[in-house]
């Protein structure tokens with residue numbers, strides 16, 4: 132058993148995932164008539180993350196109170212009261228150590244690879260994909276950019292699994308929690324296709340927007356384009372016929388690309 136003294140240790144969501152500890156920061160104030168400092172709060176017996184306060188340890192030159200705490204891992208830690216109450220310190224340091232190990236252990240993982248590839252296509256000008264991302268102003272939110280763990284936590288809480296890929300809901304939007312989801316390759320390609328810009332009579336909308344505007348079923352348009360080989364413009368603007376559509380409309384086939 133070792134005794135550790137420190138003031139601050141960042142504690143985030145991951146700590147809770149790792150430890151399975153529900154953070155209890157009880158705000159019960161024990162009145163102490165004898166204590167000269169009116170705001171004094173006896174923390175004895177309280178739990179802060181992995182730490183349970185055993186007793187008061189000492190008061191420093193700045194009159195800050197330090198508490199002797201028992202960590203779930205067995206170590207004893209001497210921690211400043213404010214650090215306990217603010218949630219900055221939630222263990223003897225073992226949590227921080229575990230996070231570091233997870234972070235390190237993850238560098239070869241699929242999620243880490245996804246995260247670093249996104250960063251690369253958004254920020255590395257020599258990346259072949261940069262033109263389609265960073266160059267077009269697509270970026271990664273600050274929370275994720277320098278913090279793989281934040282991205283990792285979002286992924287786990289939002290249905291990540293190994294067969295899914297990250298997908299931006301708005302393909303012109305950024306990589307950020309509100310615009311990202313995990314989806315199958317099929318869902319992704321549907322999303323991409325529905326976002327192809329299509330210009331008809333000088334108006335540019337994506338496929339789904341055109342379908343809504345012209346009140347035509349998207350599957351009909353997709354069939355006309357992929358199976359019959361029509362252009363998107365013809366597929367969208369030709370009234371729907373009931374029979375032999377492909378055969379009778381082959382003459383509409385054009386060289387338009389999508």
Ligand SMILES: [Zn+2]
Pocket residue numbers: 181202203204205206222223224225226
């Ligand atoms: Zn510990």
